[in-house]
Amino acid sequence: MQYGAPYMNGALQLQSGVTAGLRPGATMRAMSAPDTLTLIRPDDWHTHLRDGAALATTVPHTAAQFARAIAMPNLKPPLTTAAQAEAYRQRILAARPPGAAFEPLMTLYLTGNLPPDEIERAWAAGVVAVKLYPAGATTNSDAGVTDLRKTHRTLEAMQRHGLLLLVHGEVTDPDIDVFDREAVFIERVLEPLRRDFPALKVVLEHITTRDAAQYVAEAGPNLAATITAHHLLYNRNAIFSGGLQPHYYCLPVLKREEHRRALVAAATSGSAKFFLGTDSAPHPAHLKECAGACAGCYTAPAALELYAEAFEAAGALDKLEGFASLHGPAFYGLPVNTTRVTLRRQDWTLPDSYPLGEAIVKPLRAGQTLRWRLQA
Numbered sequence: 001m002q003y004g005a006p007y008m009n010g011a012l013q014l015q016s017g018v019t020a021g022l023r024p025g026a027t028m029r030a031m032s033a034p035d036t037l038t039l040i041r042p043d044d045w046h047t048h049l050r051d052g053a054a055l056a057t058t059v060p061h062t063a064a065q066f067a068r069a070i071a072m073p074n075l076k077p078p079l080t081t082a083a084q085a086e087a088y089r090q091r092i093l094a095a096r097p098p099g100a101a102f103e104p105l106m107t108l109y110l111t112g113n114l115p116p117d118e119i120e121r122a123w124a125a126g127v128v129a130v131k132l133y134p135a136g137a138t139t140n141s142d143a144g145v146t147d148l149r150k151t152h153r154t155l156e157a158m159q160r161h162g163l164l165l166l167v168h169g170e171v172t173d174p175d176i177d178v179f180d181r182e183a184v185f186i187e188r189v190l191e192p193l194r195r196d197f198p199a200l201k202v203v204l205e206h207i208t209t210r211d212a213a214q215y216v217a218e219a220g221p222n223l224a225a226t227i228t229a230h231h232l233l234y235n236r237n238a239i240f241s242g243g244l245q246p247h248y249y250c251l252p253v254l255k256r257e258e259h260r261r262a263l264v265a266a267a268t269s270g271s272a273k274f275f276l277g278t279d280s281a282p283h284p285a286h287l288k289e290c291a292g293a294c295a296g297c298y299t300a301p302a303a304l305e306l307y308a309e310a311f312e313a314a315g316a317l318d319k320l321e322g323f324a325s326l327h328g329p330a331f332y333g334l335p336v337n338t339t340r341v342t343l344r345r346q347d348w349t350l351p352d353s354y355p356l357g358e359a360i361v362k363p364l365r366a367g368q369t370l371r372w373r374l375q376a
C-alpha cells in the first residue's frame, strides 16, 4: 500500500494533533495523515445486488469500488440451482458499465432439500460458496434452514468440492434476546457444525459482537469472518438518535459500543481471518421508512470511503489493504487483484438517494459529508 504526499517523505514527520488518541502499537505510517491512499483493488466478500431493474444501480456502484463481489443468493425466489446462479451471473454481467472488469462470484442458498448433486453442478459452474440462512433470521430467509441435520449430505459434498459455507450467524429462537442471537448461534449451531465438518471452510458473515470476533480469532484456519463498514462505525445508539432511524437498521442489528470496539480491533489487527464484506443491502426507501421497516443498509456507493474512515479513526490506515484486498482472496483461494484504487482525502456530500427500479434507495449517510473519496 502506498501513501501519498505530503506527510510521507519523512516517516517521522507528524501532522500536529494527529498523535492524540492513538492506540498503542499504531505505526508511524498510520500516525501521519496521508492525503491519498493507494491500495490493491479490493473485493467485497458479501453484497446484495438484488435483481431486475435494481441491478442498474447496484452493479455500477459495486463495480466502481471492487474487482469482485460475493453476490448473495437471497433473491425472491432464492437461488438454489447452478443454472439459476449462472443466469443471475449473466444478468449481473449485463448490468456492468461499459469497460468495467467487475466479476461477480456466485453463491447458492442452502435449504433442507438442496441435493448433493446440485453441489457437484454448482462447483462445475464456478459457484464458490453456499449461504446458510437460519429460516426467518433475516430478509428473504423464509426458505432457509430449519433443521441443519437435513443438510448434512449437502455439507459433505461442499466439503469434498471445496465450496465455502457462508453463514448468517443468528438463532431465530424467539426466546433469545435479539441482541444475543449471534453469541447463542456460535455456541448452539456453529461450534457443533465445525466439529462435524472440520475441513469445511466457513465464513461467519457480518459479525457484530466481541464474542464472534474472539471466537473467530481463536478458531482453526478454516473459519474466518467478514465485517461491515457500518458495524465498524456505529453502535446501536445510531438506531435511536433523534427518533427512530430505519436506515441504520440491519441484521444482525448494531450492538453496544464495547462490541463495535472489538470489531474495530479485529479488523485492524492484521489477522487474515477478518476481511471486508459490506453486506450492502438496498431496500426501496418506502419499505425502510414505514412500520415493519426492512433490515439492511445500502453502503455500496461509498463503501471504501466508509471503511477508510473507520480505519483512520483507529489509527490503522496501514491495515486497510490487508483487510480489504488480501485476506479475502487468501481465504477463498483466489488470486489477488492486479490493479489498484486510490482514495483521496476530500470532503464530499453523498447524494440523498439513488433510483432503484421504480423506487429510490437511500444510502447510509445520505446527504452527509464523507472525508475520503474514491478516485474515478
Ligand SMILES: NC(=O)N[C@@H](CC(=O)O)C(=O)O
Pocket (backbone or CB within 6 Å): 048, 074, 138, 139, 140, 168, 249, 250, 251, 252, 279, 281, 282, 295, 296, 297
Ligand atoms: N443484512 C440485512 O439486514 N439484510 C440483508 C440480509 C442479510 O444479510 O442478513 C438483506 O438482504 O436485506
Ligand SMILES: [Zn+2]
Pocket (backbone or CB within 6 Å): 138, 168, 205, 206, 251, 252
Ligand atoms: Zn445476513
Ligand SMILES: [Zn+2]
Pocket (backbone or CB within 6 Å): 046, 047, 048, 072, 279, 280, 281
Ligand atoms: Zn447480507
